[in-house]
Amino acid sequence: MAGPAAAALLELSNVTKRFGGVAALDGVTFSAAKGEILGIIGPNGAGKTTLLNCISGVYRLDGGDIRWQGASIAGMAPHRVARLGIGRTFQVVKPFQSMTVRENAAIGALFGSTEAHLPPRQAFERADEVLELVGLAHKSALPVTALTIPDRKRLEVARAVATNPRLLLLDEVMAGLNHVEIDEALEMVRAVHATGVTIVLIEHVMRVIVGVCDRAIVLHFGQVLAEGEPSKVLRDERVIEAYLGERYARQQRGG
Ligand SMILES: Nc1ncnc2c1ncn2[C@@H]1O[C@H](COP(=O)(O)OP(=O)(O)O)[C@@H](O)[C@H]1O
Ligand SMILES: [Mg+2]
Structure with a gap:
């Protein structure tokens, strides 16, 4: 501790x-x-x-x-x-509305924290990992607009975690x-x-x-x-x- x-x-x-x-x-x-x-x-x-x-x-x-x-x-x-x-979430959640859950999570990995940002294919692999981690894997193909409030918060966390903070x-x-x-x-x-x-x-x-x-x-x-x-x-x-x-x-x- x-x-x-x-x-x-x-x-x-x-x-x-x-x-x-x-x-x-x-x-x-x-x-x-x-x-x-x-x-x-x-x-x-x-x-x-x-x-x-x-x-x-x-x-x-x-x-x-x-x-x-x-x-x-x-x-x-x-x-x-x-x-x-240093990754963060925002109190007012603003996902990219026209994209799927998976695409939103991949954005985090594409513009991530590590020296080299991930290329698209790896960014999507990372997105799948973090969606699994936050319990959203089964909704990854849905448009963001279909998510409930708690799921939007999960996605916000997933997006931040995908940056590999x-x-x-x-x-x-x-x-x-x-x-x-x-x-x-x-x-x-x-x-x-x-x-x-x-x-x-x-x-x-x-x-x-x-x-x-x-x-x-x-x-x-x-x-x-x-x-x-x-x-x-x-x-x-x-x-x-x-x-x-x-x-x-x-x-x-x-x-
Ligand atoms: N961009 C800003 N412009 C002017 N005042 C602000 C701004 N952001 C926060 N404040 C003020 O700073 C104080 C702290 O706000 P904030 O950090 O949002 O509090 P909390 O997150 O604890 O509710 C409040 O009085 C708020 O009105
Ligand atoms: Mg606040």
């Missing part, structure tokens, strides 16, 4: 990102160790998606640094960050899923992790964080409010006050 002595794959130090006068991220410091599943939680607007956008090069930092295996990647363009082996950033891939679908999605995350991929996942569902994460970080108003073993973090008084009280109450009511 990842401890302080484990090699950090990704390190953020004092990462700050402002939009106008608002600091969406305000001095965020943490690291992700090789092989771990790190969960990031926090209320809407806490800065979680901004954090992924900063790591993946979509946004430029206003302060601080991000290091990948010890070298700074701050200011690097998204395609270069991806090529280093060493680190995978997942942005709320389980939002809107029911209990059974969440269990299936947890299996999917475990299956991807078992292939040797380090995972940072943003989720709102506490069962996901406790069920699959080695460690959790709570973001609140762009700052790290708490960090540690998931079940311990979820019992932290400040976390309960800032966030969980309201959300737990809603989950108890079945919302």
Whole structure:
């Protein structure tokens, strides 16, 4: 398991990102160790998606640094960050509508992370592998438009995994899923992790964080409010006050 002595794959130090006068991220410091599943939680607007956008090069930092295996990647363009082996999903899923599931997955492999992008035939082989991994193999010939919401999320993960990342950033891939679908999605995350991929996942569902994460970080108003073993973090008084009280109450009511 990842401890302080484990090699950090990704390190953020004092990462700050402002939009106008608002600091969406305000001095965020943490690291992700090789092989771990790190969960990031926090209320809407806490800065979680901004954090992924900063790591993946979509946004430029206003302060601080991000290091990948010890070298700074701050200011690097998204395609270069991806090529280093940092894959991601998007909170708003946008598959290529006119293509099949298999073709969409192959896109990931065609424009993947590895030095040489895969030629088309191998890209389709890779697509078949990742569709099997995420449980979509039996739907690979369908048009994307025929997919249910949970299947679209699976495809989004497949597309990211097809790029062959060493680190995978997942942005709320389980939002809107029911209990059974969440269990299936947890299996999917475990299956991807078992292939040797380090995972940072943003989720709102506490069962996901406790069920699959080695460690959790709570973001609140762009700052790290708490960090540690998931079940311990979820019992932290400040976390309960800032966030969980309201959300737990809603989950108890079945919302
Ligand atoms: N592109 C943007 N332009 C302006 N404000 C933004 C932008 N992206 C995010 N924000 C603001 O930054 C804060 C954090 O947003 P976000 O990272 O999306 O939160 P979360 O993903 O935790 O819900 C919010 O106040 C949001 O309105
Ligand atoms: Mg978000």
